[in-house]
Amino acid sequence: MITHPHFGPWDYVILSIVLLISASIGVYYRLTGGKQKTMQEYLLADKNMPIGPVAFSLMASFMSAITLLGVSSENYTYGLQFIVINISYVLATPIAAYLFLPVFFKLQATSAYEVGVLIHSK
Structure with missing residues:
Protein backbone atom coordinates (compact mmCIF):
# COMPACT_ATOMS: atom_id res chain seq x y z
CA MET A 1 0.00 0.00 0.00
CA LYS A 37 15.89 55.54 -4.85
CA THR A 38 16.53 54.70 -8.52
CA MET A 39 16.29 51.51 -10.54
CA GLN A 40 20.08 51.59 -10.99
CA GLU A 41 20.54 51.54 -7.22
CA TYR A 42 17.90 48.85 -6.69
CA LEU A 43 18.86 46.40 -9.45
CA LEU A 44 22.62 46.94 -9.62
CA ALA A 45 23.45 48.35 -6.17
CA ASP A 46 24.60 51.45 -8.07
CA LYS A 47 27.51 49.31 -9.35
CA ASN A 48 29.19 49.85 -6.02
CA MET A 49 29.20 46.42 -4.33
CA PRO A 50 32.19 44.58 -2.87
CA ILE A 51 33.12 41.32 -4.57
CA GLY A 52 32.04 39.12 -1.62
CA PRO A 53 28.27 39.72 -1.69
CA VAL A 54 28.25 39.59 -5.48
CA ALA A 55 30.10 36.26 -5.48
CA PHE A 56 27.77 34.78 -2.85
CA SER A 57 24.73 35.99 -4.78
CA LEU A 58 25.99 34.36 -7.97
CA MET A 59 26.80 31.15 -6.10
CA ALA A 60 23.35 31.07 -4.49
CA SER A 61 21.59 31.54 -7.81
CA PHE A 62 23.83 28.99 -9.53
CA MET A 63 23.59 26.31 -6.83
CA SER A 64 19.95 26.43 -5.79
CA ALA A 65 18.25 23.87 -3.58
CA ILE A 66 16.59 22.37 -6.65
CA THR A 67 20.02 21.91 -8.25
CA LEU A 68 21.39 20.18 -5.17
CA LEU A 69 18.40 17.86 -4.97
CA GLY A 70 18.26 17.19 -8.70
CA VAL A 71 21.94 16.47 -9.42
CA SER A 72 21.93 13.15 -7.58
CA SER A 73 18.82 12.10 -9.50
CA GLU A 74 20.42 13.13 -12.81
CA ASN A 75 23.56 11.15 -11.99
CA TYR A 76 21.53 8.10 -11.06
CA THR A 77 19.38 8.33 -14.21
CA TYR A 78 21.99 9.28 -16.80
CA GLY A 79 25.25 8.17 -15.20
CA LEU A 80 28.50 9.80 -16.25
CA GLN A 81 26.81 11.54 -19.17
CA PHE A 82 26.03 14.31 -16.66
CA ILE A 83 29.77 15.12 -16.49
CA VAL A 84 29.50 16.63 -19.97
CA ILE A 85 27.69 19.58 -18.39
CA ASN A 86 30.62 20.17 -16.02
CA ILE A 87 33.09 19.98 -18.89
CA SER A 88 31.04 22.57 -20.78
CA TYR A 89 31.28 24.90 -17.74
CA VAL A 90 35.06 24.63 -17.85
CA LEU A 91 35.07 25.51 -21.55
CA ALA A 92 32.33 28.16 -21.60
CA THR A 93 33.29 30.17 -18.52
CA PRO A 94 36.59 31.54 -19.92
CA ILE A 95 34.87 32.27 -23.25
CA ALA A 96 32.14 34.24 -21.48
CA ALA A 97 34.62 36.02 -19.21
CA TYR A 98 37.06 37.07 -21.93
CA LEU A 99 34.80 37.50 -24.98
CA PHE A 100 31.34 38.55 -23.81
CA LEU A 101 31.86 40.38 -20.52
CA PRO A 102 34.25 42.99 -21.97
CA VAL A 103 31.56 43.91 -24.52
CA PHE A 104 28.96 44.27 -21.74
CA PHE A 105 31.40 46.35 -19.69
CA LYS A 106 32.32 48.63 -22.60
CA LEU A 107 28.66 49.25 -23.44
CA GLN A 108 27.76 49.62 -19.72
CA ALA A 109 24.99 47.06 -20.36
CA THR A 110 23.50 44.77 -17.73
CA SER A 111 21.86 42.14 -19.94
CA ALA A 112 22.02 40.62 -23.41
CA TYR A 113 18.72 42.35 -24.24
CA GLU A 114 20.22 45.72 -23.46
CA VAL A 115 23.25 44.94 -25.64
CA GLY A 116 20.90 44.06 -28.51
CA VAL A 117 19.01 47.33 -28.12
CA LEU A 118 22.25 49.35 -27.95
CA ILE A 119 23.70 47.67 -31.04
CA HIS A 120 20.51 47.96 -33.12
CA SER A 121 19.94 51.61 -32.12
CA LYS A 122 23.25 52.73 -33.65
Whole structure:
Protein backbone atom coordinates (compact mmCIF):
# COMPACT_ATOMS: atom_id res chain seq x y z
CA MET A 1 0.00 0.00 0.00
CA ILE A 2 1.36 3.39 -1.02
CA THR A 3 0.70 6.28 1.30
CA HIS A 4 0.87 9.82 0.08
CA PRO A 5 2.58 12.25 2.42
CA HIS A 6 0.52 15.22 3.46
CA PHE A 7 0.95 18.33 5.55
CA GLY A 8 0.19 17.94 9.21
CA PRO A 9 -0.52 20.73 11.69
CA TRP A 10 3.16 21.28 12.54
CA ASP A 11 4.04 21.52 8.86
CA TYR A 12 1.53 24.35 8.46
CA VAL A 13 2.90 26.08 11.57
CA ILE A 14 6.48 25.95 10.24
CA LEU A 15 5.41 27.05 6.75
CA SER A 16 3.45 29.97 8.21
CA ILE A 17 6.41 31.07 10.34
CA VAL A 18 8.80 30.95 7.36
CA LEU A 19 6.38 32.93 5.16
CA LEU A 20 5.79 35.45 7.94
CA ILE A 21 9.53 35.98 8.45
CA SER A 22 10.09 36.39 4.70
CA ALA A 23 7.24 38.86 4.35
CA SER A 24 8.40 40.77 7.46
CA ILE A 25 11.86 41.25 5.98
CA GLY A 26 10.36 42.73 2.82
CA VAL A 27 7.98 45.01 4.72
CA TYR A 28 10.77 46.17 7.05
CA TYR A 29 13.07 47.19 4.20
CA ARG A 30 10.18 48.83 2.34
CA LEU A 31 9.18 50.93 5.34
CA THR A 32 12.69 51.90 6.47
CA GLY A 33 13.39 53.44 3.08
CA GLY A 34 17.01 52.60 2.53
CA LYS A 35 19.15 54.44 -0.01
CA GLN A 36 17.69 52.72 -3.08
CA LYS A 37 15.89 55.54 -4.85
CA THR A 38 16.53 54.70 -8.52
CA MET A 39 16.29 51.51 -10.54
CA GLN A 40 20.08 51.59 -10.99
CA GLU A 41 20.54 51.54 -7.22
CA TYR A 42 17.90 48.85 -6.69
CA LEU A 43 18.86 46.40 -9.45
CA LEU A 44 22.62 46.94 -9.62
CA ALA A 45 23.45 48.35 -6.17
CA ASP A 46 24.60 51.45 -8.07
CA LYS A 47 27.51 49.31 -9.35
CA ASN A 48 29.19 49.85 -6.02
CA MET A 49 29.20 46.42 -4.33
CA PRO A 50 32.19 44.58 -2.87
CA ILE A 51 33.12 41.32 -4.57
CA GLY A 52 32.04 39.12 -1.62
CA PRO A 53 28.27 39.72 -1.69
CA VAL A 54 28.25 39.59 -5.48
CA ALA A 55 30.10 36.26 -5.48
CA PHE A 56 27.77 34.78 -2.85
CA SER A 57 24.73 35.99 -4.78
CA LEU A 58 25.99 34.36 -7.97
CA MET A 59 26.80 31.15 -6.10
CA ALA A 60 23.35 31.07 -4.49
CA SER A 61 21.59 31.54 -7.81
CA PHE A 62 23.83 28.99 -9.53
CA MET A 63 23.59 26.31 -6.83
CA SER A 64 19.95 26.43 -5.79
CA ALA A 65 18.25 23.87 -3.58
CA ILE A 66 16.59 22.37 -6.65
CA THR A 67 20.02 21.91 -8.25
CA LEU A 68 21.39 20.18 -5.17
CA LEU A 69 18.40 17.86 -4.97
CA GLY A 70 18.26 17.19 -8.70
CA VAL A 71 21.94 16.47 -9.42
CA SER A 72 21.93 13.15 -7.58
CA SER A 73 18.82 12.10 -9.50
CA GLU A 74 20.42 13.13 -12.81
CA ASN A 75 23.56 11.15 -11.99
CA TYR A 76 21.53 8.10 -11.06
CA THR A 77 19.38 8.33 -14.21
CA TYR A 78 21.99 9.28 -16.80
CA GLY A 79 25.25 8.17 -15.20
CA LEU A 80 28.50 9.80 -16.25
CA GLN A 81 26.81 11.54 -19.17
CA PHE A 82 26.03 14.31 -16.66
CA ILE A 83 29.77 15.12 -16.49
CA VAL A 84 29.50 16.63 -19.97
CA ILE A 85 27.69 19.58 -18.39
CA ASN A 86 30.62 20.17 -16.02
CA ILE A 87 33.09 19.98 -18.89
CA SER A 88 31.04 22.57 -20.78
CA TYR A 89 31.28 24.90 -17.74
CA VAL A 90 35.06 24.63 -17.85
CA LEU A 91 35.07 25.51 -21.55
CA ALA A 92 32.33 28.16 -21.60
CA THR A 93 33.29 30.17 -18.52
CA PRO A 94 36.59 31.54 -19.92
CA ILE A 95 34.87 32.27 -23.25
CA ALA A 96 32.14 34.24 -21.48
CA ALA A 97 34.62 36.02 -19.21
CA TYR A 98 37.06 37.07 -21.93
CA LEU A 99 34.80 37.50 -24.98
CA PHE A 100 31.34 38.55 -23.81
CA LEU A 101 31.86 40.38 -20.52
CA PRO A 102 34.25 42.99 -21.97
CA VAL A 103 31.56 43.91 -24.52
CA PHE A 104 28.96 44.27 -21.74
CA PHE A 105 31.40 46.35 -19.69
CA LYS A 106 32.32 48.63 -22.60
CA LEU A 107 28.66 49.25 -23.44
CA GLN A 108 27.76 49.62 -19.72
CA ALA A 109 24.99 47.06 -20.36
CA THR A 110 23.50 44.77 -17.73
CA SER A 111 21.86 42.14 -19.94
CA ALA A 112 22.02 40.62 -23.41
CA TYR A 113 18.72 42.35 -24.24
CA GLU A 114 20.22 45.72 -23.46
CA VAL A 115 23.25 44.94 -25.64
CA GLY A 116 20.90 44.06 -28.51
CA VAL A 117 19.01 47.33 -28.12
CA LEU A 118 22.25 49.35 -27.95
CA ILE A 119 23.70 47.67 -31.04
CA HIS A 120 20.51 47.96 -33.12
CA SER A 121 19.94 51.61 -32.12
CA LYS A 122 23.25 52.73 -33.65
